[in-house]
Each structure stands twice: as structure tokens, then as C-alpha cells.
Amino acid sequence: MDATDLTGRVIxxxxxxxxxxxxxxxxxxxxxxxxxxxxERGVDCFVEVPLRVNYEGCPxxxxxxxxxxxxxxxxxxxxxVDALQAVHHAQRLTCMKRANTPTSLLSNxxxxxxxxxxxxxxx
Numbered sequence: 001m002d003a004t005d006l007t008g009r010v011i012x013x014x015x016x017x018x019x020x021x022x023x024x025x026x027x028x029x030x031x032x033x034x035x036x037x038x039x040e041r042g043v044d045c046f047v048e049v050p051l052r053v054n055y056e057g058c059p060x061x062x063x064x065x066x067x068x069x070x071x072x073x074x075x076x077x078x079x080x081v082d083a084l085q086a087v088h089h090a091q092r093l094t095c096m097k098r099a100n101t102p103t104s105l106l107s108n109x110x111x112x113x114x115x116x117x118x119x120x121x122x123x
Contacts, residue, residue, distance in 0.1 A: 003103045006074055007120060013037040014076075014107055018114040027078040030109040031067045034078075038070065045070045046086075051099055053068040066099065084108050084119065092121050 001009075002040040010114040017033045031047050038045045052059045068076040075093060088106055096104050111117025 001071060001073075001074065003122075004041065006071055007103060007105065009041065009043055010070055010074060010076060010105060011027050011118060013041060013117065014105075015114050018109070018111075023112055025080065025109050027067065027080050027109060030078050030080070030107075034068060034076070038068075038099070043070060044072075045076075051095065053098060064090060064095075066095065069099075069101075072104060073101065075099060075101050077104065077106050078109055079106065080109040082110065084117065089119070089121070093123070096123050 013034060017030065017037050021030070021033060035045055035047045046069045047067070050061065050070040051064045051066050053064070054060070057085050066075050067078045070076055075095060077095070079088060084106060092104050092106050096102065102123045106119045106121065107114065108117030
């Protein structure tokens with residue numbers, strides 16, 4: 001599946017969940033509901049995927065988890081904040097590089113309209 005199609009399918013599922021549940025939920029709740037919605041749509045995904053950091057050639061398990069890894073091609077990071085900040089964007093790019101994943105979505109579960117709280121990133 002190409003990145004644009006996959007991104008569109010994930011955004012569609014995220015909008016569906018957001019319309020059903022409304023804004024303001026915890027990230028963990030949004031992640032589990034999105035996992036359910038994506039799975040129902042036949043999209044392969046995993047929740048809370050560990051991401052190790054290699055430091056000086058040594059893999060370090062630092063407790064970092066990817067919220068949702070979709071089709072092994074796209075990272076979906078969820079936040080529940082007043083507004084997405086520059087630090088969230090920087091974290092996305094670093095995570096994408098570490099996971100060797102060229103596409104990522106950053107979604108704010110707290111946005112009144114999800115279309116205003118979702119951003120796509122490409123390396």
C-alpha cells in the first residue's frame with residue numbers, strides 16, 4: 001500500500017474514533033480505540049511498540065513506546081494537549097529516524113475537530 005493511501009486510511013479511522021468519542025480522552029484510550037478501528041478495517045497495526053535507542057553501539061531500552069505502528073510503514077503518535085507544540089514535531093522526526101520509518105502522523109486527541117489537530121510528517 002502506498003504511503004498516501006495508508007495515511008488516508010489511518011486519518012479516516014482516527015476521524016471515526018474522534019467523532020464517536022469526542023475530544024479530551026487520554027492518549028492510551030485513543031490508541032486502543034484506534035487499534036480496534038484499524039483492525040476492523042483490515043489494517044495491520046501494533047500498540048505501544050518498544051523503540052530502543054542505540055548509544056555508542058549499545059541498544060538501550062529506555063522505555064520509549066511508539067503509540068501505534070501501522071503496516072510497519074507509518075508511526076501514529078497520539079497526544080492529548082491544548083495545542084501541538086514544536087517539541088512534539090521534533091520528537092516525531094527523531095522517532096521516525098530511530099525507527100527507520102519515513103512517514104508519521106501526530107494526532108491531538110484533544111482537538112475539537114481532528115482535522116485541526118493532525119499533522120503528517122515525511123523524512
